[in-house]
Amino acid sequence: MNLLILGGDGFCGWPTALHLSAHGHDVTIVDSFVRRRIDDELGVRSLTPIRPLPERLRSWRDVTGSEIDFVEMDLAEDYSSLTELLATKRPDAVVHFAEQRAAPYSMKSPAHKRYTIQNNLAVTHNLLAAVVELGLDTHIVHLGTMGVYGYESVPMDLPEGYLTVSYPDRTGRNHSREILYPTQPGSVYHLSKSLDQLLFQFYANNDGLRITDLHQGIVWGTQTDETALDPRLINRFDYDGDFGTVLNRFLVEAAIGYPLTVHGTGGQTRAFINIRDTVRCIRLAVDSGAEVSGRVRVMNQVSETHRVSDLAYLVADLLGADVETVSNPRKEADENQLEVRNDHLLGLGLQPISLSTGLLTESVEIAQKYADRVDTDHIRCTSYWNRDRRDAAEEVAHGRR
Secondary structure, eight states: OEEEEETTTSTTHHHHHHHHHHTTOEEEEEEOOHHHHHHHHHTOOOSSOOOOHHHHHHHHHHHHSOOOEEEEOOTTTOHHHHHHHHHHHOOSEEEEOOSOOOHHHHTSOHHHHHHHHHHHHHHHHHHHHHHHHHTOOOEEEEEEEGGGGOSOOOSSOBOSSEEEEEEEOTTSOEEEEEEEOOOOOSSHHHHHHHHHHHHHHHHHHHHOOEEEEEEEOEEEOOOOTTGGGOGGGOOOOOOSTTTOOHHHHHHHHHHTTOOEEEETTOBOEEEEEEHHHHHHHHHHHHHTGGGOOSSOEEEEEOSEEEEHHHHHHHHHHHHTOOEEEEOOOSOOOSBOOOOBOOHHHHHTTOOOOOGGGSHHHHHHHHHHHTGGGOOGGGTSOOOOSSHHHHHHHHHHHTTOO
16 A cells, blocks of 8 residues: 555654555655654653664665655645645555654643644644545544543443443433543643544544544553664654653663652553554554544554553562652542453454563663663653642752652
């Protein structure tokens, strides 16, 4: 198939582009390099030394003989260039990673909140409008988040996107209908993904677009079979308080002898997935696009669930690290229970990777190998969900509590 990968230079986009290319698809990456500029803004860098994209692409060609095209474009701003690219490429599928992906970054300031909403919704809506304008039968595969469901405990396994509700009419007769599972976004980032869902629902109903929305859990690990082929292909590894996912952050902290920072009680249960499963899930979604029609296909892209504190002690026991409880910057319950259905992807052939498979050791080795690149000043999360929590954390930091 002919594929566009929007945001293909990023943490999930880059290994996905390689994986799809390795499986025989014609791949074009579209990216504005905004994620690299955010590193400059924050004064932090990937734990792993990632190469410039042109060098990455040359290395892929050298190693495999396969070509991946690249177009630099700001998808939120340049609608005319996007439509021109779509008209030229006429892709069978577009994989959409081109959104600001970090909850803490989205909560840093009013400017970051505004950027997250403006960028994420503009890119999504520009893509949808352009596909309709050109009359393309292009399958859109979007990387969403489990965070749209919220993090309260519910007495059931979270369904895949939809909920059947019953209600009485004016005469007392009962009816039922299927609705999108009610969202409870926990940050402006999660809010943007919740709003994406409404855009997808509208364009699927109104214009018949074929859309798959993948609600992904927290990603751990960094390498895939493809990125491990050559050091020049290595994937990025974020550990900082804004972009570092919790398990990867724990691994880096342990590698340098820094206490594992558990926010609050650590009683929050989250869904997790290895980066190798991320790329496989995207491929399964792309390859099964002919199944999508009539409504948005929602698939929960998760492998397992864990309590944050349990993960911390798992890593601590493995590497002999200490665990430290710090002020929770987020506005969330102290603990929750979470069980998730992922029937769609299992039905397509996914065999989920769990923490028990031994791949955690690979991530530990990477964290230890590049430990000298860690800047400890950027490990702690300094983005707070409200003023009271920020003030409380500052009092703790200055010994006033």
